Amino acid sequence: MSAVFTVDPRSGVPLYLQLIEQVKRAVALGTLAAGEQLPTVKALAVDLTVNPNTVARAYRELERDRVIETSPGRGSFVRSGDGALDGRRAIEDIGASVLGGAVREARSLGLEREAVSKIFERALERWYAGSSPEDT
Amino acid sequence: MNAITIDRLTKHYGTQAAVEDLSLDVAEGSVCGLLGPNGAGKTTTFKCLLGLAHATSGSVTVDGAPVTPATFETLAFVPEKSALYEWMTVGDHFRLARLAYKNYDPARAAELAALFKLDSRKKIGRLSKGQQTAVAIVLAFAIRPRILILDEPASGLDPIYQRVVLDLVIDAAAGGATVLFSSHQIGQVERAADRIAILKNGRLVLDGDLDTLKGDEKIVEAVFDGPAVAPNGLASDARVRRIEQNGRILRAYVRSGSAEFASRLEELGPKAVSVYDLSLEDIFLGAVADAAPASGEAT
Numbered sequence: 001m002s003a004v005f006t007v008d009p010r011s012g013v014p015l016y017l018q019l020i021e022q023v024k025r026a027v028a029l030g031t032l033a034a035g036e037q038l039p040t041v042k043a044l045a046v047d048l049t050v051n052p053n054t055v056a057r058a059y060r061e062l063e064r065d066r067v068i069e070t071s072p073g074r075g076s077f078v079r080s081g082d083g084a085l086d087g088r089r090a091i092e093d094i095g096a097s098v099l100g101g102a103v104r105e106a107r108s109l110g111l112e113r114e115a116v117s118k119i120f121e122r123a124l125e126r127w128y129a130g131s132s133p134e135d136t
Numbered sequence: 137m138n139a140i141t142i143d144r145l146t147k148h149y150g151t152q153a154a155v156e157d158l159s160l161d162v163a164e165g166s167v168c169g170l171l172g173p174n175g176a177g178k179t180t181t182f183k184c185l186l187g188l189a190h191a192t193s194g195s196v197t198v199d200g201a202p203v204t205p206a207t208f209e210t211l212a213f214v215p216e217k218s219a220l221y222e223w224m225t226v227g228d229h230f231r232l233a234r235l236a237y238k239n240y241d242p243a244r245a246a247e248l249a250a251l252f253k254l255d256s257r258k259k260i261g262r263l264s265k266g267q268q269t270a271v272a273i274v275l276a277f278a279i280r281p282r283i284l285i286l287d288e289p290a291s292g293l294d295p296i297y298q299r300v301v302l303d304l305v306i307d308a309a310a311g312g313a314t315v316l317f318s319s320h321q322i323g324q325v326e327r328a329a330d331r332i333a334i335l336k337n338g339r340l341v342l343d344g345d346l347d348t349l350k351g352d353e354k355i356v357e358a359v360f361d362g363p364a365v366a367p368n369g370l371a372s373d374a375r376v377r378r379i380e381q382n383g384r385i386l387r388a389y390v391r392s393g394s395a396e397f398a399s400r401l402e403e404l405g406p407k408a409v410s411v412y413d414l415s416l417e418d419i420f421l422g423a424v425a426d427a428a429p430a431s432g433e434a435t
Contacts, residue, residue, distance in 0.1 A: 009326040012354075012413020014347035042310035049302055051167055052310040053330040054347060108410035110359070 007048055015050055019058035020065075021094070027067060027078055028090035034080035038068060138200070139164045139283050139314035140185065145194035147180050147338075154180040156338040158194070162316050162331070167309045169329035169346075170318040171420050177338040178318040179216055182287050185316075186213055198283065209238050212276035216287040216318075218268045220260045226271055227256035230278075237279045245278035251300055265292035277304055284308060286317035290324060302328055326416045334423045342423040346416065353377075353414045353422070354394035358386045358406035367404065373397065377422060389414075389422050 005026075007018045026032040038044070041059060045052035059076055062068045070076040106116045140162040147155040155177040162168045170178050183189035185196045187203045198207050220229060226249070234240045249256065252270035260268060269292050276284060284305070290298040298321065305315055305328045319325050325332070332349060334342040342349075358364065364386035371379050375397050377389040386406070390397050394411050401409050414422070 010323060010415050010417075012350055012415050012418070014350045016347050017351075045306055045310050046303065049299070049306060050327050051330040051346075052306065053166065057347070105410075108408045110408045 005044070005048065007050060009050060015054045016058040016061065019055065020061055023058070023062055024065075024067060024090050025094055028088075028094065032078050034078050036078045038076040038078070040075060137164050138162060139166075139198065140316055141195075141197045141200070142181070142185065143195045143197075145181065145184055145196060146192045147177075147184055147189060148192045153338050155184065158335070158338070158340050160333055160340060160343065162314055164314050165309070165312050166331050167305065167315040167329045168317075168331040168333060169325035170316060170333050170335065171322070171325060172318075172335035173424055176335040176424075178335055179287055180338075181335070182213070182215075182285055182316075182318070185285065209279070210281055211283040211285065212279055212281035214269075214272045214276045214284075214286045214289050216291060218260070218265075218272065220268060220271060222261035223259065225257055225259050226254050226263070229260070229271060229275060230256065233275050233278065239279045239281075241278055241280060244280065245274055248274040248277055248304075252297060266294065266297065269293055270297065273301060273304070277308065281308070282313055284313055284315045284317070286315065286319075288318055288320065290319060290321050298324065322417045322420060332416070332419075334420060336424045342419070349419055350414065350416070352392040352394075353419050354390055355412040355414060355418075356388045356390055356394055356398050356401060356409065357412065358401040358404065358409045360384045360386065360404075360406045364406075370400075373400075378425070 005019065005022045007015055007022070009015060011018065023032065023038070032038070038059070039047065041052055041055045045055045048055075059068065059070065063070055063076075066079055068076050069079050103116060106119070111119075138161045140160075142158055142160040145155055145158040146153070158177070158181060160168075160181075170181070172178050180189065184191045185198075185203070196203065198211060201207075224232075230242070230245050230249070233245070234242055252267070252274065254267065254270060254274065260271065263271070269289070273289060276286070286305070289301050289305075293301065302324050305317070309315055309328070315328070317325075317328070326346070329346055332342065332344060332346050333340060362384065364381050364384055366379050366381060366386055370376065370388075375390045375393045377391055379389075380387045386401070388397065388401070398409050398411055
């Protein structure tokens, strides 16, 4: 397996959600390729030292979200769908969740919308320098 | 199917109530972490469950039936206080277990003893507390039990061997075993358990699926320009466990519905409202905290 998962059991974020997010991210980034086999529930639980039912729950939800498919006796595999599209959507989801959290945090610090917007623009300029719409 | 069913268990020692009206089911294949301050009733619960103490009222069943000697062919128990014979060697205990338990697997015992670097020639009385715990753990896992009851299994062990015990619990759970264990090591419970039960003064104060609890239990914090004052009725909101006020900060521990509760706080016109996740330690401390007087540090 090329993807390596890590979870933080002490976090307030439910473990199964941490795992789901990591698998989705690995699929989006291509570290887990379509058709690639995931570790068994038991192997991953032992590897991460976490409860096996929690890992099983993450796998069930990933299956429901059509990220992986499980065939009895063979194991769980990354679904081969429209990989490029699914990957793009997954990356956008992760981006939206990270940026959403940051905006929430900024608001809870008491920053006004205008101030957040300015900070955001500056960040865009710094990290997307040379690729802004005006330049192209 | 429930592997363990505790139904309205009450145990009094004289006039002292050790366990009061405790009901707890542990589903087959689940790992349930029993948490509570010292004297909360964890050990008494285990004793009643195993028939080592008579319940004052209520009932306990394992696999749907009362506990009998036959139960112990597939159920292993590691007590908090060593039940080993000080004058016997480690090896004597292994031989005794081989005679006493049908399912005892000597090869497995040898493998586990090596994990803990146990010397089978040593007398129990010459072992450290941690090594004695290790012997009890080896004996428990060597019968490849379907149900494991562990009372403070990390007791006296250093962090490396605590991890070995944790690995054994997870390995057993992955093989379908049901585990009920108590521990003060919240980090261990957080890894191994999928289910949490918290006792306080002999009563169950919180019980649920660990990931669901983490998803539901939140701190909602509002910061005001002036002194924070909780309006009447806020503390009696069904979502609220408790409310703390400290100067300009109002902090509510909610059991669910944090987003809706945050909106309710927004209406009070604070400078900012934030929602924080809670670790199991936070959830535990919140559940066993004595109801703090609402005045305290307020104003």
